[in-house]
Amino acid sequence: MKTWQQRFGNWLAQHLDLPTDVILELPRITTIGQIHAYIENHKGLLQFSEHEIRLKLNQGQLRIKGKGFVLRMMLPEEILVEGTIEEVTFLQENS
Numbered sequence: 001m002k003t004w005q006q007r008f009g010n011w012l013a014q015h016l017d018l019p020t021d022v023i024l025e026l027p028r029i030t031t032i033g034q035i036h037a038y039i040e041n042h043k044g045l046l047q048f049s050e051h052e053i054r055l056k057l058n059q060g061q062l063r064i065k066g067k068g069f070v071l072r073m074m075l076p077e078e079i080l081v082e083g084t085i086e087e088v089t090f091l092q093e094n095s
Contacts, residue, residue, distance in 0.1 A: 025041060025058045026041065026058075027039055027040065027041045027042055027055075027057055027062060028040040028041055029062070029088065031085065031088075034066070034084055034085045034086070035082060035083070035084065035085070036080065036081070036082055037064060037080070037081045037085055037088070038078070038079070038080050038081075039055060039062065039078065039079050039081075040077060040078050041077055041078075042055040042056065042057060042062065042077060042078075042079065043055070043056040043057060043058060043077075044056045045074070045079065046061065048069070048071065049069070050067070050068060050069050050083075051065065051066065051067060051069065052064070052065050052066075052069075053069060053081060054091075055079065057090075059093065060090060060091050060092045060093050061090075061091040061093075062088070062089070062090060062091070063087075063088075063089045063090075063091055064081065064085060064087070064088050064089075065085075065086050065087040065089075066083050066084045066085045066086040066087070067083060067084040067086070068083040068084055069081055069082070069083035070082045070083060
C-alpha cells in the first residue's frame with residue numbers, strides 16, 4: 001500500500017510535470033552496460049570495496065556487487081563507479 005507521501009508525490013509530479021524521483025527523493029541510477037554506474041540522490045556511502053558498494057537511501061540501502069570497482073567521482077548526493085557490475089539490489093532498512 002502506498003503511503004500518503006507517495007500518492008501525493010505522484011499526483012504532484014503528474015500535475016506539475018516534475019520528475020517523480022525528485023519529488024519522492026528516490027535514487028536515479030544510470031548504468032552503461034556493466035562497466036559504469038552513476039547514482040544520484042543517495043544519502044551517503046556506507047561501504048566500499050573492490051567487490052561491493054553500499055549506499056544509504058531515504059528508504060533502505062542500495063547494494064552493488066561486482067569486480068574491480070573504482071570510485072571515479074563522489075559528490076554529496078552523486079557517485080560514479082567503474083568496474084564490472086554483476087548485481088544491483090535495493091535493501092530494506094533492516095538489512
